[in-house]
Each structure stands twice: as structure tokens, then as C-alpha cells.
Amino acid sequence: MKPLSGLRIIEFDGLGPVTFAGMVLADLGAQVLRLTRSAAAGTAAFSEVGGEVLHRGRPAVEVNLKDPADHARVMELIGAADAVIEGFRPGVMERLGLGPEVCAAANPRLVYGRVTGWGQTGPMAQQVGHDLNYIALSGALHATGEPDRPPRPPLNLVGDYGGGAMLVVVGVLAALLEAKATGRGRVVDAAMTDGSALLMSLFHALQARGLWSDTRGANLLDGGAPFYRCYTCADGRFVAVGALEPRFYAALITGLGLTADEAPQYDMAGWSALHTRFEALFASRDRDDWAAHFAGTDACVTPVLSLAEAPSHPHNQARRTFSGTPVQPAPAPRFDGNPATPVPQPDTLSLDVAVRAWSRPG
Known part of the structure; x- marks a missing residue:
């Protein structure tokens, strides 16, 4: 029931x-x-x-x-x-x-x-x-x-x-x-x-503390941070990078072959240069190569899937996130750990x- x-x-x-x-x-x-x-x-x-x-x-x-x-x-x-x-x-x-x-x-x-x-x-x-x-x-x-x-x-x-x-x-x-x-x-x-x-409650709270700017693309969660945005890969597809916390960021730059001295996380004056560097690195390999490279790490790097691709991803298949004819999102949330019906x-x-x-x- x-x-x-x-x-x-x-x-x-x-x-x-x-x-x-x-x-x-x-x-x-x-x-x-x-x-x-x-x-x-x-x-x-x-x-x-x-x-x-x-x-x-x-x-x-x-x-x-x-x-x-x-x-x-x-x-x-x-x-x-x-x-x-x-x-x-x-x-x-x-x-x-x-x-x-x-x-x-x-x-x-x-x-x-x-x-x-x-x-x-x-x-x-x-x-x-x-x-x-x-x-x-x-x-x-x-x-x-x-x-x-x-x-x-x-x-x-x-x-x-x-x-x-x-x-x-x-x-x-x-x-x-x-x-x-x-x-x-x-x-x-x-x-x-x-x-x-x-x-938008969170962003009002951040703005009240001087931690959010009305300038788009200049903040932590709107693409302004080089460690929280999407990047284009060699095949024209994209990865999403969400390495907000320092330990996740450390896993990200390690996976990119960088060091903390080369890429300090919260040096906002250096974010523009870091954007450019990350863009060049992610553009050097295909999306799925990067997904495989970061799989199992704490770097918070995932492939950006299209509507057509998402139902075939192994995680979505395991959870039966999509089902039906035509294929569509299954009911959510789940209750008592039961699989989607x-x-x-x-x-x-x-x-x-x-x-x-x-x-x-x-």
C-alpha cells in the first residue's frame, strides 16, 4: 500500500x-x-x-x-x-x-x-x-x-x-x-x-552575510568557482565538477595532475586563471574517459548525461530510476527501500x- x-x-x-x-x-x-x-x-x-x-x-x-x-x-x-x-x-x-x-x-x-x-x-x-x-x-x-x-x-x-x-x-x-x-x-x-x-532562501542568507554577489557567475554555486561548474571535453560532451569541500577538491586536483600550490582553492583572484587551466585539461580527454578516471574517487566529477542517455546509466538502471513506455522517470521518493514500481x-x-x-x- x-x-x-x-x-x-x-x-x-x-x-x-x-x-x-x-x-x-x-x-x-x-x-x-x-x-x-x-x-x-x-x-x-x-x-x-x-x-x-x-x-x-x-x-x-x-x-x-x-x-x-x-x-x-x-x-x-x-x-x-x-x-x-x-x-x-x-x-x-x-x-x-x-x-x-x-x-x-x-x-x-x-x-x-x-x-x-x-x-x-x-x-x-x-x-x-x-x-x-x-x-x-x-x-x-x-x-x-x-x-x-x-x-x-x-x-x-x-x-x-x-x-x-x-x-x-x-x-x-x-x-x-x-x-x-x-x-x-x-x-x-x-x-x-x-x-x-x-x-532562494539560502542565497538571501549568503547575501546578508556578504557571501553572495548579484553578479552572475561570480559566486560559489553559480559557475563562478572553477571547482563547481561544467567543462567541455575532447568529444564535445561535458563533465560536472562539484568539488566544494577541501578534501574533495584535493581529490580533484590530484586527478588532474596538479598540486595545491599550483591551484589554491579559495584564492578568488586566481579563479579566472584556474578556469582556463581546468578547461584545457578537461578538453584533453573524452567525457567518458574522465568519468572512468574519476570513478570511485572523492573528486565529485560526473558525466553530464542527455535525456536519452540517463536511463541507460548503470546507477539509474540499478535503482530503476526510469521505467515505463515511453521511458520516463519512475515515482519518487521510495518508501521502506522498496524498488520503484x-x-x-x-x-x-x-x-x-x-x-x-x-x-x-x-
């Missing part, structure tokens, strides 16, 4: 953080119904984005929320649910007659998870935007990239998934624990601006079948 077995969650279909949050909750054992826009309601918004991967583990149920009969059935589902998650702009669910107050009246213990870019309140709450805009406002984007170039988008991991999806999951689970004790649900307001700002495929249900399956006496 999985940790969230027995929980019932309604996911209103969307793009980005809500879809990922629904996947995570289903991976952890929750019974999730993904309500999608029916053909009668017009073109489904992003209903195919994610496909077999992000939509795994929970059935899709087509609904027309403007149809009174479908609306009534959705309210029946909500009455039997533990939580709802949605990612529409503030006010949309209220206009559909499915806002938190209406749902709480029907189900007082319901937890209502809302994830947006700007949040439910504030002067920008109604503005459009995407992950990149939200992490720009939080300060997270400014810290990524090269010093002489514009900030580089860190995929949509920081806003959509880290600051949005994962924090709405945390908020929903926290509120569910409270609801179990009190019988009263909560509304969870997960804003990607808030969440991505929270992820095969990922389920998406399914579909009719609205009537879903309501019957979720009906609860009394």
Missing part, C-alpha cells in the same frame, strides 16, 4: 504545475480524477500535453462545467473528495460556481489547493504570465546564467515545478493533516512567485462512472 492510499483528489486539468502535482499525488497512492474539458465545451485546453507521462496514474473524466447536469455531478464528486487542485487564474473557478466557498459548503473538510503564477491576491494577480515571468519577479532568474549574458531560463523547474507544483502538494498534504484532526478544510494559495522566492498508463472514465465509483453512503 502506498502512503496516500485512500485519499481522493479532484484535479481540474491544466498545464504545468497542476498536471505535475496531480501526477505526484497519484504516484504516492492518492486516487486522483483528472477532470478535462469535454468536446461539448470546446477544444480541450492542453489536454494532450504530458500524454502518457504527466497524465499517468489517474483517469481522465470529460466534463462540461457550463452544463448544469455535469456541474451537479462534479459537485457530487467534490462532496466525496478529500481535496481539489486547480490552476486557473483567480476568479475563474468562482465564475464556474466551483470556488472554495461553494465547495466548502458542500464538503466542509475539503482541502482546496490553488496554484497560480502571481497568487490569488496582489496587484498582478490577474495578469497573464509564464514560469519565466514569475521567477523573474522573485529574483531567482537573475542568479542564473553567465555574467556577460542575459539570465538563462532554468527550464521550467524553478517556477512551475519547484515553486508551484511541489509547494501546492506540500500545502495540500499539510492541510489534509489538519482537516483530519479538525474536520475543517483549508484553501491553499500556492503562488510561483512566493515559491520560487522561498527556494511500474508506472501506470493514463485511462479514461465517463462522468457517471466516476460519480458511482466515488459515491459514499450518508
Whole structure:
């Protein structure tokens, strides 16, 4: 049995953080119904984005929320649910007659998870935007990239998934624990601006102590340090070097044929020259040669694998980090040391079948 077995969650279909949050909750054992826009309601918004991967583990149920009969059935589902998650702009669910107050009246213990870019309140709450805009406002984007170039988008991991999806999951689970004790649900307001700002807590702490500069590529963890960055190898592929601690750095320079006197670790005035020297050394051999050379050492040197390569790495294979068809990341984290289980495929249900399956006496 999985940790969230027995929980019932309604996911209103969307793009980005809500879809990922629904996947995570289903991976952890929750019974999730993904309500999608029916053909009668017009073109489904992003209903195919994610496909077999992000939509795994929970059935899709087509609904027309403007149809009174479908609306009534959705309210029946909500009455039997533990939580709802949605990612529409503030006010949309209220206009559909499915806002938190209406749902709480029907189900007082319901937890209502809302994830947006700007949040439910504030002067920008109604503005459009995407992950990149939200992490720009939080300060997270400014810290990524090269010093002489514009900030580089860190995929949509920081806003959509880290600051949005994962924090709405945390908020929903926290509120569910409270609801179990009190019988009263909560509304969870997960804003990607808030969440991505929270992820930057360490860097605010470092800056407050004078240990972090707003100049990109000039700091310990942003590629400024020659012992914490990636290098190009002879075959055009890359290695990642993460030798932060002195003993790990010692293993690195030993493996590169250098000495501590030649390459002092924390002489920041010499970092530029050390970058150049490390670049020349790593460019002298292929990526996998370097990976084999440093294997089993404390130098913290690993190959940078592509999406296509990662599933074949021996460590990932041993842990079954990837599985399924198409190949995809397996559910995480693990519990009690159990190996990853095969990922389920998406399914579909009719609205009537879903309501019957979720009906609860009394």
C-alpha cells in the first residue's frame, strides 16, 4: 500500500504545475480524477500535453462545467473528495460556481489547493504570465546564467515545478493533516512567485552575510568557482565538477595532475586563471574517459548525461530510476527501500462512472 492510499483528489486539468502535482499525488497512492474539458465545451485546453507521462496514474473524466447536469455531478464528486487542485487564474473557478466557498459548503473538510503564477491576491494577480515571468519577479532568474549574458531560463523547474507544483502538494498534504484532526478544510494559495522566492532562501542568507554577489557567475554555486561548474571535453560532451569541500577538491586536483600550490582553492583572484587551466585539461580527454578516471574517487566529477542517455546509466538502471513506455522517470521518493514500481498508463472514465465509483453512503 502506498502512503496516500485512500485519499481522493479532484484535479481540474491544466498545464504545468497542476498536471505535475496531480501526477505526484497519484504516484504516492492518492486516487486522483483528472477532470478535462469535454468536446461539448470546446477544444480541450492542453489536454494532450504530458500524454502518457504527466497524465499517468489517474483517469481522465470529460466534463462540461457550463452544463448544469455535469456541474451537479462534479459537485457530487467534490462532496466525496478529500481535496481539489486547480490552476486557473483567480476568479475563474468562482465564475464556474466551483470556488472554495461553494465547495466548502458542500464538503466542509475539503482541502482546496490553488496554484497560480502571481497568487490569488496582489496587484498582478490577474495578469497573464509564464514560469519565466514569475521567477523573474522573485529574483531567482537573475542568479542564473553567465555574467556577460542575459539570465538563462532554468527550464521550467524553478517556477512551475519547484515553486508551484511541489509547494501546492506540500500545502495540500499539510492541510489534509489538519482537516483530519479538525474536520475543517483549508484553501491553499500556492503562488510561483512566493515559491520560487522561498527556494532562494539560502542565497538571501549568503547575501546578508556578504557571501553572495548579484553578479552572475561570480559566486560559489553559480559557475563562478572553477571547482563547481561544467567543462567541455575532447568529444564535445561535458563533465560536472562539484568539488566544494577541501578534501574533495584535493581529490580533484590530484586527478588532474596538479598540486595545491599550483591551484589554491579559495584564492578568488586566481579563479579566472584556474578556469582556463581546468578547461584545457578537461578538453584533453573524452567525457567518458574522465568519468572512468574519476570513478570511485572523492573528486565529485560526473558525466553530464542527455535525456536519452540517463536511463541507460548503470546507477539509474540499478535503482530503476526510469521505467515505463515511453521511458520516463519512475515515482519518487521510495518508501521502506522498496524498488520503484511500474508506472501506470493514463485511462479514461465517463462522468457517471466516476460519480458511482466515488459515491459514499450518508
